[in-house]
């Protein structure tokens with residue numbers, strides 16, 4: 001598997017809460033949730049710490065047991081990261097730092113993937129069919145207030161992310177495609193998937209664009225769309241941290 005990626009902060013003034021760890025055999029993409037102002041997380045660490053630590057823990061599990069099921073890898077990564085917080089953090093706090101997770105692994109016979117939260121994995125088969133793993137539950141939250149999101153996080157009524165609940169791994173979208181069938185694949189955080197969700201592009205279009213011009217081209221596209229949108233057209237911040245990974249088989 002040949003891998004290329006870009007991981008760009010929304011602004012040079014803020015830390016990047018996205019994180020990528022890529023080898024020729026697996027790719028891990030994390031998108032940490034930006035901490036809401038004034039919310040006590042019970043954690044002495046920050047979001048960049050969480051995504052880096054979870055990323056390294058997931059990679060360690062993948063290296064040590066390359067055939068492990070990805071649900072087990074994800075659960076193990078969450079458990080190891082909870083341990084890493086140490087005694088100084090209150091992991092019962094529902095606002096403990098959290099992150100989405102997307103993993104793609106190129107095994108001997110299968111390409112396996114898992115997605116938790118609103119990042120996406122797209123796998124293209126030789127017959128042109130696209131397998132899209134994308135959990136868009138955060139787009140349908142019944143309450144977007146700080147308190148509402150805190151209440152809905154890691155519940156079936158709301159959405160699941162990697163934080164202080166190992167059972168979140170069982171809520172992820174996971175699957176496998178025979179390696180011989182796979183031609184191309186991509187992983188993206190929601191800073192890039194908004195090209196599809198907001199701006200009318202197709203998943204295939206994003207794959208083609210990355211294939212021809214590299215992952216940075218789709219981040220340039222999303223920045224251009226954001227700047228061209230009328231002020232206030234979309235909820236939330238103008239730009240988001242944006243990560244795009246392109247894999248060729």
Ligand SMILES: [Zn+2]
Nearest residue numbers: 043045085089
């Ligand atoms: Zn902590």
